[in-house]
Amino acid sequence: MSIHAFSKADSVQGQGVGSAYLEQVALITAELGDEFDVVDRARRAGDVNHFHSINPEFLARVPMIRRRGRTVGHVHFIPETVHDSITLPRPARAVFDAYMLRFYRSMDQLVTVNPWFIRKLAEDYGFDAERIAFIPNFVSEQDFRPLTDPEGAAQVAALREELGLDPSRPVVLCAGQLQVRKGFFDFLDVARAMPDVQFLWAGGFSFGRITAGHSRIREAAEDLPANVRLLGMVPRERMNLHVNLADCFFLPSFEELFPMTILEAMAAHTPVVVRELVYYEGVLADYARRVEAESGQIAPFVEALEGVLAPGPVREQARDAARRGAAAYDRASVARQWREFYRGVAAG
Structure with missing residues (x-):
C-alpha cells in the first residue's frame, strides 16, 4: 500500500x-x-x-x-x-x-x-x-537532543563565542517568524526589563513585505535594546545548537497551534515559557510554564523567566517538564x- x-x-x-x-x-x-x-x-x-x-x-x-x-x-x-x-x-x-x-x-x-x-x-x-x-x-530525537557530551558542549561553547555572548549571563531564545502575532514587541519589552539577560531571536520575514506588521518591526529592529540580538534565519540543522545554548526558550506568541520550536526546545530539555493560549489546551499540558498575560503586560513574563533562569528547584522542575514533554511526543x-x-x- x-x-x-x-x-x-x-x-x-x-x-x-x-x-x-x-x-x-x-x-x-x-x-x-x-x-x-x-x-x-x-x-x-x-x-x-x-x-x-x-x-x-x-x-x-x-x-x-x-x-x-x-x-x-x-x-x-x-x-x-x-x-x-x-x-x-x-x-x-x-x-x-x-x-x-x-x-x-x-x-x-x-x-x-x-x-x-x-x-x-x-x-x-x-x-x-x-x-x-x-x-x-x-521532531527527530537524532536532530534535536541535549548536547551534554564533551563534543556537543564544545560546539555550544563555540556558538556562544561566535555570537559574542557573555558566558556569565543567561540566554533566553525565541524562534519564529518576525511577526506581531509572535509577540515580538512584548519580547522587546521583557528584554528591556531584564538587562542582565541576553535575548536572542532566531527567524526573519519569511513572507517579506506582506508580513503583518513588517514596517513596525523593521523600525523597531533599528533601535534594539542593548541585550537583544536578532539572528535572522537560522538553518534548521543548526537550531539544535541554539536551543542547547539557551537557558530558556521563550515564546510570547498571541497565536500558535503546536509550534515545532517548542518541540525542538523540549527535545533539548531546555525549559519553555509561553503565553497561555486556548490553542495549547490538550497539547502542552504542564510541559511548559504557561503565563497568563495580556498584550503589553510584561511583569508576569519577567517573574516566570526569573524563576526559570535562577539555579534551584524551579529551574529543575522546568527542565523536568521539558523532558516529560519530549517523552510525550516521542x-x-x-x-x-x-x-x-x-x-x-x-x-x-
Whole structure:
C-alpha cells in the first residue's frame, strides 16, 4: 500500500509548516516502511495521497487523484490564523479564505496538529468533525537532543563565542517568524526589563513585505535594546545548537497551534515559557510554564523567566517538564498514531 506525499511547504524558509512536513515524512518513511511504501514529493496518485500544502496545482489534480486513491489534507492553518500572519487587501483575503476552505473540503479526510482546530472547523465552517483527526507534530530525537557530551558542549561553547555572548549571563531564545502575532514587541519589552539577560531571536520575514506588521518591526529592529540580538534565519540543522545554548526558550506568541520550536526546545530539555493560549489546551499540558498575560503586560513574563533562569528547584522542575514533554511526543507514540490513521483512511 502506498502513501504519496504532496507538498511545497518547505519552499518558504523559516516557517514551521515546512519543518513539520519534513519531519512527518521522515518519520513515516522510517517507521511505517514495513507496511506502506512512502513516496515523497509525489507526482502521481497513490493509495493514500497526503497533501501537506494547499498549492493550486494540487487542487487542480485532486479529482483525478481521487479516482486512484484516498486524499488527506493537512490543516496547519485556517482563515483567522492566516490573517494575523500576512497582510492582504480585503478582496484578496476573501478569495484566499474561500480557496483554502475549498481545498480542505475537496479532501476525503483532514488531519490537524491541534485538537482545537477540529471544533473550530466544525462549528464555524461546517466541516464534519468525524472526518478530522488530531495527530501532533514531531521532531527527530537524532536532530534535536541535549548536547551534554564533551563534543556537543564544545560546539555550544563555540556558538556562544561566535555570537559574542557573555558566558556569565543567561540566554533566553525565541524562534519564529518576525511577526506581531509572535509577540515580538512584548519580547522587546521583557528584554528591556531584564538587562542582565541576553535575548536572542532566531527567524526573519519569511513572507517579506506582506508580513503583518513588517514596517513596525523593521523600525523597531533599528533601535534594539542593548541585550537583544536578532539572528535572522537560522538553518534548521543548526537550531539544535541554539536551543542547547539557551537557558530558556521563550515564546510570547498571541497565536500558535503546536509550534515545532517548542518541540525542538523540549527535545533539548531546555525549559519553555509561553503565553497561555486556548490553542495549547490538550497539547502542552504542564510541559511548559504557561503565563497568563495580556498584550503589553510584561511583569508576569519577567517573574516566570526569573524563576526559570535562577539555579534551584524551579529551574529543575522546568527542565523536568521539558523532558516529560519530549517523552510525550516521542517517535514510537506519534508513529503509532500515523499508522492507525493511514490504515483507517485506506479502508475508507
